[in-house]
Amino acid sequence: MRILITALLTACLALPAAAQNKPAVEQQFRSWLQQEVWPQARKKGVKRRTFDAAFKGVTLNWKLPDLVPPGSKPKAKRAQRQAEFGSPSKYFNAGSVGGATRVGRQMAQRHASALARTEKRTGVPGRIVLGIWGRESGYGQVPVKHDVFQVLGTKGFMSTRADYFTDELIAALQIAQAGHAPSRAMKSSWAGALGQPQFMPTSFLDYAADGDGDGKADIWRSEADTIASIAHYLKQHGWQAGRDWGFEVKVPARLSCALEGPDQARPIRDWAAMGITRISGKPFPDHELPQSGSLLMPAGRSGPAFIVTPNFYALKKYNNSDLYALFVGHVGDRIQYGMGDFKGRWGKVGGLLRSDVAGMQRALERMGHDVGGADGLAGYKTRRSIGRWQETRGDTPTCFPRAEMIRQLR
Ligand SMILES: [Ca+2]
Known part of the structure; x- marks a missing residue:
């Protein structure tokens, strides 16, 4: 009996959002807008008319993820733990790359003057702006359809x-x-x-x-404003005019992954002296040789390798992912x-869970390695920590999580 009651209680506490008294919560939402949001917005110079227009007809969207309605508790992030840790190759599937390239070439022609003007002003090449624009919104062709308010x-x-999104809400009112x-x-x-451009x-x-x-700056309806905004963002985040983002390279087997x-960067001429060559067979451009570059191996030894410049890390300020x-x-x-495609082939890696990778990361941390946080993702700190651990075992470093390491690292 006690078990049954406990089970019933548990079931009640775990009521889904749909079973809550939505009209009452909507009412609380309206009060919150007036009592919490309005005073903060007014302090930032938002006028009452703007505020009212922004929230006219706006009700809660109960379908959004990670909601915590009043009186409920946040759900455990089970989905994230059990998420698949896939192969980096998925990110570069032929459909996404081909589509972004094909439409990107049309956009390069259609917006040639806006792109050239922006490059002159910011030093950010049009092709880089196009790459981001394509990835973020399919050059504005993928509908961005939610009401921001x-x-x-x-x-x-x-x-x-909630606090983070409230600050963003106030900023949205300032934009209006x-x-x-x-x-x-x-x-x-x-x-x-x-x-x-998908700016918060x-x-x-x-x-x-x-x-x-x-x-x-109408980043919804003006392509020229979109182009200028993406380039301005990159310039403010350290894009260096005249430098490339990086080059696909061949890394001799004797060099460790x-x-x-980026914290092991050295002049590109030093990498060249160590035997790293461009996969295209061309030399590194003369002006790049004395400047800083770092080694990037997104799948460790199981995929293409790159020498990247600090501009690569400006791109990561847009979205903090190597891929x-x-x-x-x-x-x-x-x-x-x-x-064409990268010359280096993506190997058969992945097929793990993020929780598996997080477990490996914690084991590496216990050995004193810096994995950049046990987040279940294989960033460069995790990849090279795996490589260093493999070296201490006398193995040839491969620098990427694999299933057998779960057991070896236990
Ligand atoms: Ca404008």
Whole structure:
């Protein structure tokens, strides 16, 4: 009997959001907007008319992820632990790369003057802007359809990161107040990222730019403003004019993959002296030789290798993923230079769970390795820690998680 009662209680506590008293929660949401959000917005210069227009007809969106309605507890992040740790090759499937390249070439022609003007102003090449634009919103052709005030209102009111989203909501109101676009045109992703470049509202306030000279940064409806905004963001995050993002290379077997990472950068001429060559057979450009470069092996020895410049790490400021930055740079090269696939082949890696990788990371941490946090992802710190651990075992380093390591690292 006691077991039954416990089970019943547990079932009640775990009521899904759908079973809650939604009208009452909607009412709480309206009060929260007036009592919490409005005073903060007013302090930032938002006028009452703008505020009312932004929330006119806006109700909670109960379908968004990570919601924590009043009186409930955040759900355990089970899905994340059990998420698949896939092969990096999936990121570069022929459909995504081919589509981004094909449409990117059309966009390069259609927006040639805006791209050239922006490159002159910021030093960020058009092909790089195109790579990001394509990845973020399919050059504006993938509909960005959520109402930002509904998304950020809902997540600011009831989500696992309510404070963060409330700050973003205030920033969205500031954007509406400045009149960059009518509030109903301010569409976002389900996570609150705005328009064609997918800027969070606070990033918009810092980096959005006017590309067509009308005094507004309309990243929803203006391609020129989208192009200018992406380039401005990269310039402000350290893009160095005149330098490439990186080069696919061949790494001699005698060099360890554990040499990877921006904190082990050295002049590109030193890498060349160590025997690293461009896979194209061309030499590294003369102006790059004395400048800094670092080794990047996104799948360790089981995939293509690169010497990347600090510009690669400016791309990562847009989205903190090696594969993202590599995709953007690579698609840019294909658009501009008609390059084909990477010459290095992606090996059969992946097929693990993120929880498996996190377990390996914790084991490596116990041995004193810096894996950059046990997050279940294989960033460069994790990859080279695996390589260093393999070296101490007398193995040839491969620098990427594999199933047999789960047992070896236990
Ligand atoms: Ca404009």
